[in-house]
Amino acid sequence: MTDATQGLQERLAAIIANTQPGQRLPAEPDLARELGVSRASLREAMRTFETQGIIHRRPRAGTYVMQPPAVIESGLEVLESIDTLASRIGLPVSMGDVSILRRTASAEEAAALGIEENFGVIDIRRSILTNQKAVAYLIDILPEGLVGDEEMRDFQGSVLDLLIKRGSPPLQSSRCEISVVQANRELAKIFGIQRGDGLLMFKAWLYTVSGQVIDYSFSYFLPGYFRFHVVRRVGQVLNPNLNLINK
Amino acid sequence: MTDATQGLQERLAAIIANTQPGQRLPAEPDLARELGVSRASLREAMRTFETQGIIHRRPRAGTYVMQPPAVIESGLEVLESIDTLASRIGLPVSMGDVSILRRTASAEEAAALGIEENFGVIDIRRSILTNQKAVAYLIDILPEGLVGDEEMRDFQGSVLDLLIKRGSPPLQSSRCEISVVQANRELAKIFGIQRGDGLLMFKAWLYTVSGQVIDYSFSYFLPGYFRFHVVRRVGQVLNPNLNLINK
DNA sequence: ATTTTTTAATTTGTCAGACAATTGACGTTT
DNA sequence: AAACGTCAATTGTCTGACAAATTAAAAAAT
Known part of the structure; x- marks a missing residue:
């Protein structure tokens, strides 16, 4: 992973961490603008977190931060x-x-x-x-x-x-x-x-x-x-x- | 993850599975054409496998299948x-x-x-x-x-x-x-x-x-x-x- | 005032095409 | 044989667009 990709990853991680579980993240175009990257790059970064079960994406409804499983x-x-x-x-x-x-x-x-x-x-x-x-x-x-x-x-x-x-x-x-x-x-x-x-x-x-x-x-x-x-x-x-x- | 996305994921997994570890995967445009999807979608799917350490991508050099551990x-x-x-x-x-x-x-x-x-x-x-x-x-x-x-x-x-x-x-x-x-x-x-x-x-x-x-x-x-x-x-x-x- | 229906805006999924930057192979020159 | 320059190849990224369906707002009906 390149340095720039890593940076985006970390900034996105911070945004996710500061979002209440169950809450929706900003829409992709807004988030991409906020992070200063294209929507395509943002989506690739988001896929990483989706793979890890940290966020859940519902088509046409938004992307939501998952609730950590009850221990x-x-x-x-x-x-x-x-x-x-x-x-x-x-x-x-x-x-x-x-x-x-x-x-x-x-x-x-x-x-x-x-x-x-x-x-x-x-x-x-x-x-x-x-x-x-x-x-x-x-x-x-x-x-x-x-x-x-x-x-x-x-x-x-x-x-x-x-x-x-x-x-x-x-x-x-x-x-x-x-x-x-x-x-x-x-x-x-x-x-x-x-x-x-x-x-x-x-x-x-x-x-x-x-x-x-x-x-x-x-x-x-x-x-x-x-x-x-x-x-x-x-x-x-x-x-x-x-x-x-x-x- | 939507059904179509899941299908792409599985077909890509099959291609990765049939590639010897250490070998290079086809270039993204070729792979996208082979799978019948856009390059953006393919890259999102590949990010999933990269996150899991199954493939490794080197800019301008290609994407390589990782060697699974021997034990x-x-x-x-x-x-x-x-x-x-x-x-x-x-x-x-x-x-x-x-x-x-x-x-x-x-x-x-x-x-x-x-x-x-x-x-x-x-x-x-x-x-x-x-x-x-x-x-x-x-x-x-x-x-x-x-x-x-x-x-x-x-x-x-x-x-x-x-x-x-x-x-x-x-x-x-x-x-x-x-x-x-x-x-x-x-x-x-x-x-x-x-x-x-x-x-x-x-x-x-x-x-x-x-x-x-x-x-x-x-x-x-x-x-x-x-x-x-x-x-x-x-x-x-x-x-x-x-x-x-x-x- | 309340419920139902219609409409419009929102949002993710996907596509096509393009450019940049750098690598690696190839050919050329010394 | 070695060093150098050239050029195609490849990933990383961007822009702009459309489709489909959900959601919320607006309108209509009761």
């Missing part, structure tokens, strides 16, 4: 920080050492964040303790320039909570990959376990409403202290393309 | 059997030894299935092989009397597929708990790993539409062969009130 389950469907989760479960947790450093992005991180290699990133690492024992270790990689210095100084909780609290850019969802990894020396030392012991790992991409990755994170969990669940629908896979592609 | 990947939102998943991805898998036996329910199983202790259950265990190597081991516990003897005899695939195929009772959803377990002697032997090595485990309750648990299952996955993911919503932030408040 009932308390599983992985909803993104919440470990801190929020722990306090909800009643697990007394404290934060261990926090490491915040600026460095340049590795190739993998640059690809994940959609930035150039060697672009600056902020690397935040911290452990979650219960009874003086580490039960989770969290690494967040963010593009430089997103979080100010003063924000960083009084950083006490989770990166996610910080981003949610500041409100901009508006967040959309997180893609979370679940896997098991063997503890390397660093992780073994942090958790006080043997090298090679299994750890539950979440690798997550946090997306803004404009589709940009704002946080690339690795979360390691000591088995036995956390229980994650997800409710799975019975039915068809929604993405029809994958079916076609692999037939 | 077994599954969104957890939709419940599907490992067999269906593997065939959808094109991974050649075979079924290892299958063990089907009738016995009485343990206390844990009785609680999970909502039946009396010592009530009869069917215990189905099987391993999934790829290249003669076990990569998954699945245990299904069902209340007795739900599956007939003749159905069991020619049982070849997954319990879930069997239940879906027979259609009754109608299934609703599955609650899946994700954790990491250490391989015991039995599991270590099955997977050819050391005792104590980490395995990804799903513990799942399959619910019918009437709310009854019809299948209580344990699924063990060898790390590295599967990549499960889940999209986690950021519920509150899309709520425009918060954005306004925090601005």
